[in-house]
Amino acid sequence: MTSTQEQHGRKGRVVTDQNAKDITRVEELAYDLKVQEVMSRDIKVVTADMQMEHVLEQLRTEHISGLPVVEGDEMIGIISLEDLIRSMCAADLQAPISKYMSPEVIAINTYDPVVEALELFTKFRVGRLPVVDENGKLQGMITKGDITRGVLIALQKDYQEEEVRRYRASHLFEDINSDRTSLILRYRIKAQDFIHGGNASSNIKRALLRLGANPQIARRCGIAIYEAEMNQIIHTTDGGIIRVEIEPHRILMQAIDEGPGIDNINLAMQVGFSTATEEIRELGFGAGMGLNNIQRCVDKMILESEIGKGTKLEMKIYLQPEESFREVGHFDEDKTSHESTRNHR
Amino acid sequence: MNLQEIIDKLELTVLTEPYDFSQVDPSFGYTSDLLSCVMAGARNHGLWLTLQSHINIVAVAALLELSAVIITEGALPDSSTIAKANDQSVTLLSTPLPTFAIAGKLWEMGFRDS
Numbered sequence: 339m340t341s342t343q344e345q346h347g348r349k350g351r352v353v354t355d356q357n358a359k360d361i362t363r364v365e366e367l368a369y370d371l372k373v374q375e376v377m378s379r380d381i382k383v384v385t386a387d388m389q390m391e392h393v394l395e396q397l398r399t400e401h402i403s404g405l406p407v408v409e410g411d412e413m414i415g416i417i418s419l420e421d422l423i424r425s426m427c428a429a430d431l432q433a434p435i436s437k438y439m440s441p442e443v444i445a446i447n448t449y450d451p452v453v454e455a456l457e458l459f460t461k462f463r464v465g466r467l468p469v470v471d472e473n474g475k476l477q478g479m480i481t482k483g484d485i486t487r488g489v490l491i492a493l494q495k496d497y498q499e500e501e502v503r504r505y506r507a508s509h510l511f512e513d514i515n516s517d518r519t520s521l522i523l524r525y526r527i528k529a530q531d532f533i534h535g536g537n538a539s540s541n542i543k544r545a546l547l548r549l550g551a552n553p554q555i556a557r558r559c560g561i562a563i564y565e566a567e568m569n570q571i572i573h574t575t576d577g578g579i580i581r582v583e584i585e586p587h588r589i590l591m592q593a594i595d596e597g598p599g600i601d602n603i604n605l606a607m608q609v610g611f612s613t614a615t616e617e618i619r620e621l622g623f624g625a626g627m628g629l630n631n632i633q634r635c636v637d638k639m640i641l642e643s644e645i646g647k648g649t650k651l652e653m654k655i656y657l658q659p660e661e662s663f664r665e666v667g668h669f670d671e672d673k674t675s676h677e678s679t680r681n682h683r
Numbered sequence: 684m685n686l687q688e689i690i691d692k693l694e695l696t697v698l699t700e701p702y703d704f705s706q707v708d709p710s711f712g713y714t715s716d717l718l719s720c721v722m723a724g725a726r727n728h729g730l731w732l733t734l735q736s737h738i739n740i741v742a743v744a745a746l747l748e749l750s751a752v753i754i755t756e757g758a759l760p761d762s763s764t765i766a767k768a769n770d771q772s773v774t775l776l777s778t779p780l781p782t783f784a785i786a787g788k789l790w791e792m793g794f795r796d797s
Contacts, residue, residue: 533763536742540771543746560746561722568718568739622735625717634723 376488508550
């Protein structure tokens with residue numbers, strides 16, 4: 339959606355994309371939460387024929403500032419602290435409640451959003467409102483305190499859900515029982531697609547962080563994949579595949595393409611050597627440092643290539659130092675290859 | 684020296700969504716127009732000075748978690764680059780001055796590789 343498009347929010351408020359982004363979760367909750375979810379149901383009521391003295395007693399013992407006045411199920415008025423003070427000033431505590439109560443009752447419906455209650459609080463300068471159902475029957479009371487509590491509980495719930503999600507991702511390998519668990523991520527890289535260059539590496543880095551990887555490891559993987567990804571974008575005929583296999587003890591990253599292949603791998607490994615065109619160099623690529631950067635970031639790198647067949651770059655990062663054993667790389671007669679092991683961390 | 688002071692003193696134009704730059708303390712600077720050099724040389728949370736302004740600088744800055752990219756010589760990234768930078772929380776700054784002048788001014792201001 340573009341910023342010129344607007345949508346009409348609740349209550350006719352015009353919400354543009356720009357300010358929709360600024361709406362906080364708390365404001366959202368004020369619309370989402372319904373009065374009945376936060377109101378107090380256990381309420382005290384009085385009848386019109388009771389004496390004001392009874393109001394004094396109730397307000398004092400319940401620590402509240404007002405009471406609904408009922409007749410049977412129906413609410414006929416409200417008696418507040420202010421009304422009580424008026425009766426006390428007149429030394430009239432024996433008077434019936436009907437003499438001092440306000441018969442005009444501002445009430446709110448059970449199904450209204452709490453934002454409605456907040457608006458009524460401000461508009462009528464009250465701190466509590468009786469809550470009625472669709473038949474006008476008194477169901478409870480709502481105060482600012484009830485709203486604050488309701489919002490906090492909802493936020494707490496949100497927070498716990500997010501915590502659970504994070505915990506699940508970061509404990510994926512612990513929670514799944516198998517002889518060998520691995521997670522495989524695959525990305526298809528298109529040749530010459532500079533616009534999406536770096537997307538696979540960013541996504542992989544984010545996934546690793548989500549899985550609870552150490553940020554340093556995630557960064558090393560990100561840089562290595564970025565260089566491999568850009569190589570596929572710049573040099574391949576039909577793009578390639580990036581495959582990342584994550585295991586508790588190591589991350590295996592593979593960049594595989596089907597051509598054109600590297601003519602001389604030893605030359606390609608030299609710092610500053612590049613076959614990139616002038617046009618691509620102008621964009622800042624083709625520094626002849628990509629493979630060296632990869633080598634610097636991974637524990638083990640194997641590069642195999644055959645002209646006309648393609649290139650396979652394999653990169654490994656070991657997650658626990660004691661497991662960074664040396665492996666014997668295979669070396670085919672018809673293929674040229676380069677293998678290196680990182681000797682510093 | 685925080686990023687807000689750097690923006691003010693060098694009169695940089697903020698191209699991406701602003702936030703509280705005074706909370707950011709870039710402790711390192713790097714200059715190159717070759718992306719792989721930046722990948723190799725720039726450090727976390729540093730500043731990067733370049734005259735490159737195309738979309739791939741965003742990926743580099745995001746992967747390295749750079750504090751900001753200062754695009755020199757008045758080169759202006761296109762709107763999709765700015766959108767991607769906002770999306771990835773990368774700050775893009777712009778100046779009409781060449782990289783050499785900006786690096787020199789930063790050095791004069793006492794900005795060093797710490």
